[in-house]
Amino acid sequence: MLRVPSHGECEILRAQDIVVADGVIEEVRPTGTLGATGTPGPLGASGPLDVSGPTGPSGAGHAVDVIDGRGLLAVPGLVNAHTHSPMVLMRGAAEDVTVEGWFNDRVWPMESNLTPADVRIGARLACAEMIRSGVTTFADHYFFPEQIAEAVAETGLRADIAPTYFSSRGEEALADTVKFAEAWHGRADGRVTVSLGPHAPYTVDDGDLRTLAGHARRLGLRMHIHAAEHLEQTQSSLERRGVTPIRVLHETGVLDAGALIAHGCGIVEQDLPLLAEYAGTTAVACCPKVYLKHALSPLTPVRDLLATGVTVAVGTDGAAGHNTLDVWEALRLVALTQKQAVRDATWMTVSDTLRLAMRGGARALGLQREIGALEPGMRADIVLTDLSGLHCRPLHDPRAALVYSARASDVRTVVVDGRVLMRDGRLLTVDEPALLAEADTRVARILDTSHGGAVQHYDP
Numbered sequence: 001m002l003r004v005p006s007h008g009e010c011e012i013l014r015a016q017d018i019v020v021a022d023g024v025i026e027e028v029r030p031t032g033t034l035g036a037t038g039t040p041g042p043l044g045a046s047g048p049l050d051v052s053g054p055t056g057p058s059g060a061g062h063a064v065d066v067i068d069g070r071g072l073l074a075v076p077g078l079v080n081a082h083t084h085s086p087m088v089l090m091r092g093a094a095e096d097v098t099v100e101g102w103f104n105d106r107v108w109p110m111e112s113n114l115t116p117a118d119v120r121i122g123a124r125l126a127c128a129e130m131i132r133s134g135v136t137t138f139a140d141h142y143f144f145p146e147q148i149a150e151a152v153a154e155t156g157l158r159a160d161i162a163p164t165y166f167s168s169r170g171e172e173a174l175a176d177t178v179k180f181a182e183a184w185h186g187r188a189d190g191r192v193t194v195s196l197g198p199h200a201p202y203t204v205d206d207g208d209l210r211t212l213a214g215h216a217r218r219l220g221l222r223m224h225i226h227a228a229e230h231l232e233q234t235q236s237s238l239e240r241r242g243v244t245p246i247r248v249l250h251e252t253g254v255l256d257a258g259a260l261i262a263h264g265c266g267i268v269e270q271d272l273p274l275l276a277e278y279a280g281t282t283a284v285a286c287c288p289k290v291y292l293k294h295a296l297s298p299l300t301p302v303r304d305l306l307a308t309g310v311t312v313a314v315g316t317d318g319a320a321g322h323n324t325l326d327v328w329e330a331l332r333l334v335a336l337t338q339k340q341a342v343r344d345a346t347w348m349t350v351s352d353t354l355r356l357a358m359r360g361g362a363r364a365l366g367l368q369r370e371i372g373a374l375e376p377g378m379r380a381d382i383v384l385t386d387l388s389g390l391h392c393r394p395l396h397d398p399r400a401a402l403v404y405s406a407r408a409s410d411v412r413t414v415v416v417d418g419r420v421l422m423r424d425g426r427l428l429t430v431d432e433p434a435l436l437a438e439a440d441t442r443v444a445r446i447l448d449t450s451h452g453g454a455v456q457h458y459d460p
């Protein structure tokens with residue numbers, strides 16, 4: 001089992017049993033010692049145990065499910081801290097373009113074609129891909145959020161969903177995002193939480209940012225927003241309005257409400273003291289593959305952010321940019337690009353990288369007491385990985401294998417909230433062939449941008 005402490009080295013604990021009851025990790029203890037407390041049931045197998053049932057392992061008439069994890073490594077479920085899940089429908093449809101071209105010629109015109117039914121299919125396919133990759137929680141930001149919430153409820157994943165809002169959509173759309181939050185926050189046995197999702201300071205005016213931040217404070221929600229995505233945006237904001245995008249978030253109360261900031265590659269030195277004031281409730285999601293693809297530099301200033309106490313988490317962004325929802329790939333790129341960015345091979349160690357993708361992700365979503373580690377009292381979000389493949393052998397250090405060798409396809413079994421969503425490679429809550437067939441009937445219409453419309457125009 002992978003132990004991910006809040007600080008210091010991650011550890012591999014061998015031959016452990018993980019006891020789960022009512023969706024919560026009740027106990028982690030050496031294999032074969034469970035009988036000592038008088039706990040009944042078939043608990044002698046080595047490796048993780050998923051024990052579920054209405055009364056838990058010590059009650060009468062309970063159902064006990066034992067997963068034999070011998071030869072597998074149990075790790076905390078990965079958190080995808082920034083994505084737009086339904087964009088899997090546009091995977092590979094916006095390549096070799098500038099940031100402006102990506103938004104204005106490809107993605108925002110395609111998004112004007114989307115119907116709620118498209119989002120429904122896209123979100124379910126994304127959930128299937130994430131379960132297969134060992135992602136147990138994701139922070140989503142998109143249109144038709146009810147469809148995504150239903151996909152999450154149905155597939156058994158955990159997600160924080162922010163309904164995307166542009167000021168160009170008007171007051172009624174703003175009211176709808178608040179209604180969605182009131183209706184869905186805490187639903188699906190607490191697996192669905194909601195953040196408010198103004199798209200960015202360049203697409204949402206200060207008045208709307210202030211209004212949404214006010215609603216977030218009133219409802220006890222967080223904000224999820226793109227800001228300072230790259231340095232040119234920060235420079236443009238300074239030229240047009242004399243302040244950085246991060247200062248806009250401060251002045252409009254977004255930071256005060258608690259914010260998950262996507263990207264932050266354009267966070268500059270003058271922003272750091274401001275972010276430090278809100279360090280306990282601010283997080284930045286780093287999604288390096290899309291920065292590399294769009295030839296952006298610099299990258300998220302992870303070292304500076306961590307030094308100010310801001311949480312850093314790992315995201316993929318949508319598949320129209322990242323092409324996968326594979327957080328193993330994303331965390332590997334965080335380690336590689338951050339080492340190169342500060343020209344220090346000894347930092348962003350394997351332990352620190354794993355911590356960002358697990359505890360960092362949990363904290364970014366305000367779920368640090370529930371997920372991010374395999375410890376008693378945490379929700380049972382457990383991923384069993386098989387590191388026996390040639391690309392991981394000989395297995396000198398499983399932590400290094402997880403960061404630098406493992407593939408999404410090494411994930412064998414996934415448990416979320418104590419429920420098994422994938423068992424030995426078989427998805428239990430998603431009908432993949434049916435979804436793919438349904439998606440195939442929709443993609444040609446979604447990709448057709450001959451109408452010349454778009455959901456928004458990019459001019460930060």
Ligand SMILES: [Zn+2]
Binds near residue numbers: 083084262317318
């Ligand atoms: Zn994004």
